[in-house]
Amino acid sequence: MSATDSHTVDSPDSEAVADFRDRARRWLKHNLAPATKAYTGADDDAIWERARALQQLLYEGGFAGICFPKAYGGQGLTSAHQRAFTEESLGYEMPLVLNVPTLAICAATILDLGTEEQKRAHLPAVLRGQEILSQFLSEPRGGSDLAGLTTRADRDGEEWLLNGSKIWSSGAYGSDYGLCLARTNWDVPKHSGLTLFLVPCHAPGVTIQRIRQVTGSTEFCQEFFDDVRLPADAVLGAVDDGWASTQRLLNHERAAVGGTSPYTSGARPHLGGDVTALVELARAVGGIGDARVREDIGAARARSIVRDQLIAHVSQAITAGALPPAAGSLVRVFSAENASLQADTAVKIAGAAAATAGAHDPEHRIGLNYLFRAAWSLAGGSTEMSRNIISERLLGMPREFAADRGVPFNEVKRGR
Numbered sequence: 401m402s403a404t405d406s407h408t409v410d411s412p413d414s415e416a417v418a419d420f421r422d423r424a425r426r427w428l429k430h431n432l433a434p435a436t437k438a439y440t441g442a443d444d445d446a447i448w449e450r451a452r453a454l455q456q457l458l459y460e461g462g463f464a465g466i467c468f469p470k471a472y473g474g475q476g477l478t479s480a481h482q483r484a485f486t487e488e489s490l491g492y493e494m495p496l497v498l499n500v501p502t503l504a505i506c507a508a509t510i511l512d513l514g515t516e517e518q519k520r521a522h523l524p525a526v527l528r529g530q531e532i533l534s535q536f537l538s539e540p541r542g543g544s545d546l547a548g549l550t551t552r553a554d555r556d557g558e559e560w561l562l563n564g565s566k567i568w569s570s571g572a573y574g575s576d577y578g579l580c581l582a583r584t585n586w587d588v589p590k591h592s593g594l595t596l597f598l599v600p601c602h603a604p605g606v607t608i609q610r611i612r613q614v615t616g617s618t619e620f621c622q623e624f625f626d627d628v629r630l631p632a633d634a635v636l637g638a639v640d641d642g643w644a645s646t647q648r649l650l651n652h653e654r655a656a657v658g659g660t661s662p663y664t665s666g667a668r669p670h671l672g673g674d675v676t677a678l679v680e681l682a683r684a685v686g687g688i689g690d691a692r693v694r695e696d697i698g699a700a701r702a703r704s705i706v707r708d709q710l711i712a713h714v715s716q717a718i719t720a721g722a723l724p725p726a727a728g729s730l731v732r733v734f735s736a737e738n739a740s741l742q743a744d745t746a747v748k749i750a751g752a753a754a755a756t757a758g759a760h761d762p763e764h765r766i767g768l769n770y771l772f773r774a775a776w777s778l779a780g781g782s783t784e785m786s787r788n789i790i791s792e793r794l795l796g797m798p799r800e801f802a803a804d805r806g807v808p809f810n811e812v813k814r815g816r
């Protein structure tokens with residue numbers, strides 16, 4: 401079974417999807433407010449507080465964690481139920497900020513790898529909106545060579561001492577725990593000496609700084625760990641087996657970024673989706689009658705349809721075992737290109753207003769989306785690394801050369 405389907409098995413007594421959809425529609429109408437504005441990220445504490453409250457509401461209504469097992473607070477239903485709920489919830493205010501990485505990446509990884517105690521401690525709390533999770537993987541020296549990281553965790557009796565720094569952690573400032581990959585053995589090749597830890601974000605010795613991006617957003621963080629004490633049960637998976645643990649996490653990440661995760665709920669706004677916004681924009685700027693604009697919107701729509709079909713096809717193939725979880729990289733590459741196309745098309749339609757619009761003008765967001773579009777070629781591992789995965793793990797082509805393969809990490813030549 402794949403990393404994304406192992407806990408979403410249909411049970412014979414589960415509610416039919418059509419009945420579930422009807423129940424969801426009625427519940428949403430009576431319990432959630434209409435979405436009043438587009439989702440624009442997670443830049444202030446109020447957004448996290450609102451998301452926690454909305455998640456609690458979903459939990460009480462029986463619609464949180466649709467694909468998580470009932471034993472850990474979920475609904476124990478299938479990805480078809482989740483898709484139905486997502487479709488019904490479009491247009492309502494949803495805690496979208498909790499989708500990635502909390503639910504689709506971190507909670508899914510805890511479900512895969514956690515001990516019974518870890519699953520019972522964290523998953524119900526996440527599904528009730530009481531716990532928010534981050535991932536601490538990338539480091540200032542570079543994120544693509546993830547196994548070359550130098551944040552270290554050293555044994556100190558029964559405990560561990562964590563030292564180093566992580567960066568580009570989405571929303572860490574609003575989180576309670578981070579899944580942190582650290583080096584625990586320097587005498588073995590780089591992939592063999594890593595361990596994944598659950599690190600409390602507010603533990604003594606953890607400093608979280610926010611990073612301002614070109615868009616003005618300060619959602620990204622850098623963390624510094626100075627002699628952070630972690631108990632033995634902070635280890636997620638096995639000691640020195642963190643690379644295998646991280647592969648599970650990364651499969652969930654590719655699925656989340658590519659749009660195939662069964663653990664996200666509500667809209668997936670960053671990927672382009674439908675082209676209603678482009679049509680509305682063309683109307684607003686008086687370009688809807690222009691043949692060139694109509695052609696561009698048609699091309700964007702065709703791409704979105706192909707993307708949705710690709711997501712459906714690859715998800716089904718992974719679930720059926722016809723493709724390995726690494727096939728999420730196919731969708732990952734296509735989704736990044738699609739997101740860029742959508743952002744570029746919006747700029748073409750808006751013209752100069754995309755660059756000159758003031759903060760309260762409708763075109764303002766278009767310029768910001770354009771500036772941010774490169775992120776979709778980096779998030780969840782870069783497009784180049786995804787292409788490497790496709791060539792090596794799906795097409796069976798030779799592995800990329802690596803000078804440090806098989807060399808104990810403490811003998812690997814590294815820049816200062």
Ligand SMILES: Cc1cc2nc3c(=O)[nH]c(=O)nc-3n(C[C@H](O)[C@H](O)[C@H](O)COP(=O)(O)OP(=O)(O)OC[C@H]3O[C@@H](n4cnc5c(N)ncnc54)[C@H](O)[C@@H]3O)c2cc1C
Pocket residue numbers: 501534535536537538539541542543544545566567568569570774775776778779780781782783784785788800
């Ligand atoms: C929106 C967003 C959210 C993110 N959230 C998180 C998060 O929550 N937690 C976290 O830990 N990280 C996060 N990241 C960081 C992300 O994982 C890294 O940006 C990514 O892994 C690339 O690492 P890097 O930025 O250090 O680039 P580098 O590794 O320095 O790479 C620079 C360039 O070189 C290319 N390159 C590198 N090696 C190769 C190779 N072998 N073959 C071909 N090309 C190569 C890369 O593709 C890239 O274009 C996020 C990034 C984005 C954009």
